[in-house]
Amino acid sequence: MNIYSLRSKWKFLLLLCALAIGLCSLYYTNQLVDKLSIEERKKIELWAEATSKLVEASIDDNDTNLDFYLRVIENNTTIPVILADQDLNVISYLNLDSIKARNPQYVLHELEHMKDKHDPIIINYMNDEKQYIYYDDSLVLYQLNYYPYVQLIAIILFVAIAYFAFRSSLKSEQNQVWVGLTKETAHQLGTPISSLLAITEMLKTQVKDPALIDELEKDTSRLQSITERFSKVGSKPATPLTDLGQTISQGLSYIRKRSSDKVSIRFEQPESSILVPLSAPLFGWVIENLCKNALDAMSGIGTLSIEIESNHKQVVIDINDTGKGIPKRRFKAIFKPGYTTKSRGWGLGLSLSKRIIEEYHHGKIFVLRSDPVKGTTFRIILKTRK
Numbered sequence: 149m150n151i152y153s154l155r156s157k158w159k160f161l162l163l164l165c166a167l168a169i170g171l172c173s174l175y176y177t178n179q180l181v182d183k184l185s186i187e188e189r190k191k192i193e194l195w196a197e198a199t200s201k202l203v204e205a206s207i208d209d210n211d212t213n214l215d216f217y218l219r220v221i222e223n224n225t226t227i228p229v230i231l232a233d234q235d236l237n238v239i240s241y242l243n244l245d246s247i248k249a250r251n252p253q254y255v256l257h258e259l260e261h262m263k264d265k266h267d268p269i270i271i272n273y274m275n276d277e278k279q280y281i282y283y284d285d286s287l288v289l290y291q292l293n294y295y296p297y298v299q300l301i302a303i304i305l306f307v308a309i310a311y312f313a314f315r316s317s318l319k320s321e322q323n324q325v326w327v328g329l330t331k332e333t334a335h336q337l338g339t340p341i342s343s344l345l346a347i348t349e350m351l352k353t354q355v356k357d358p359a360l361i362d363e364l365e366k367d368t369s370r371l372q373s374i375t376e377r378f379s380k381v382g383s384k385p386a387t388p389l390t391d392l393g394q395t396i397s398q399g400l401s402y403i404r405k406r407s408s409d410k411v412s413i414r415f416e417q418p419e420s421s422i423l424v425p426l427s428a429p430l431f432g433w434v435i436e437n438l439c440k441n442a443l444d445a446m447s448g449i450g451t452l453s454i455e456i457e458s459n460h461k462q463v464v465i466d467i468n469d470t471g472k473g474i475p476k477r478r479f480k481a482i483f484k485p486g487y488t489t490k491s492r493g494w495g496l497g498l499s500l501s502k503r504i505i506e507e508y509h510h511g512k513i514f515v516l517r518s519d520p521v522k523g524t525t526f527r528i529i530l531k532t533r534k
Contacts, residue, residue: 166307170300177296184289188227189266195224196269196281199231226286230259234278258284330378337375344368370402376429385508390426392463392530393417396454398428399435408448413439415454422458424530430504434513437497438467438526445471445524463530466516470523479515505530 229242238255248254262268262282269281285293348364355361397417404413435454442452450470457464474482485499505513509530516527 162307162311163304166300166303169303170296173299174296177292181289181292184292185285188283188286188289189269191224192227192229192281192283193269195229196271199279199281200271200273226288228258228262228284228286230255230262230282232259232280232282234280236280239279333378337371337378341368341371341375344371373429373432385427385430387425387427387509389423390428390431392422392424392426392465393456394421395426395428395431396435396456396465399432400439400454403436403439403443403452407443407452410449411443411446412451413453414451418456418458422456422463422532424463424532425509426530427504427508430508434501434504434528435467437501441497442467442469442471442524445469445473447471450523458532461532463532465528465530467526467528468523469525473520473522474515474518474524476518479518482515483513 224242226243228244230244231239231241233239236259238252238259241249241255241258244255244258259282262284265284266282269283271279271281273279344364345368348361348368351364352361394417396415400413400415407413439452446452446469451468452470453468455466455468457466483498483502485496502513505511505528511528511530513526513528516525518524
């Protein structure tokens with residue numbers, strides 16, 4: 149299975165676990181809230197009964213159990229309560245903001261809020277007079293209501309931070325392996341290339357076929373160029389002002405020799421030089437990678453064209469082919485290491501190209517558009533100055 153499909157599934161599973169934990173917490177907390185809400189209503193009913201008994205005791209001049217009723221009333225230190233008459237005139241209140249409560253409008257506003265929140269508790273007195281107790285949830289109950297949402301956000305943040313920390317660590321490790329591999333490859337190629345150079349010089353005196361010597365020199369030069377490219381990966385390359393058109397032409401000259409006669413390669417070199425801060429060996433590698441992918445996509449038949457547009461700030465290079473196209477969902481995935489649709493591919497070409505353009509040249513590379521019939525366009529954007 150593709151490594152990026154596995155990564156997407158792991159991200160989905162982590163998010164699913166976070167949501168499951170959050171939902172279980174939400175369900176359990178809601179159960180607690182409902183139970184606490186019932187308990188708070190029972191406390192208010194007890195408070196109402198104590199208030200009623202206290203009033204009756206004061207009318208009858210009977211102070212039996214008066215201290216008990218007072219303690220019941222005074223023990224309510226958390227639940228906001230308003231006592232009102234039948235005409236909704238506020239008689240007294242408890243556990244409201246003492247400073248804001250000096251404003252009668254604030255108390256009336258709280259009364260309206262409590263009417264919407266809970267059904268009132270009615271106090272019936274012996275003279276048929278009625279009073280109403282309105283109440284709100286306590287601060288603890290409000291906090292408990294929001295707790296599962298806060299917990300869910302905390303879990304998601306933790307999972308996200310853990311994922312990105314792991315991803316950053318993995319990427320750093322991959323970069324070290326990548327750089328080590330390229331450096332070692334360049335080192336290993338150095339000795340046989342030196343031998344080939346020496347053998348070529350010897351053959352010049354013994355072989356009288358200049359075409360053979362010329363081809364051998366070209367291949368040796370090609371190997372030297374590849375070695376130089378590998379040696380530059382992992383270290384910041386020099387990017388002197390370089391003629392962009394000439395660099396692209398040199399890359400295409402190698403591609404033309406190795407492409408089918410049924411492939412038309414079009415590139416018009418600009419009349420005036422376009423100077424860009426560029427590492428020619430590495431940028432030429434990018435052009436070759438993109439062109440090779442285009443040739444594979446066209447299966448040896450079609451048109452490959454490169455267009456350049458420039459202004460005083462940036463240069464835009466479009467590489468167009470008439471191949472089979474790329475699904476839109478894969479526009480970003482194709483630049484990831486290891487992603488390939490080829491049976492023998494390693495999936496490193498486009499990843500390396502992205503690294504060269506974005507990290508070494510501070511530019512951009514992306515799929516501009518793609519269509520199964522019209523083909524694909526890759527776009528490279530480079531700055532014209534450092």
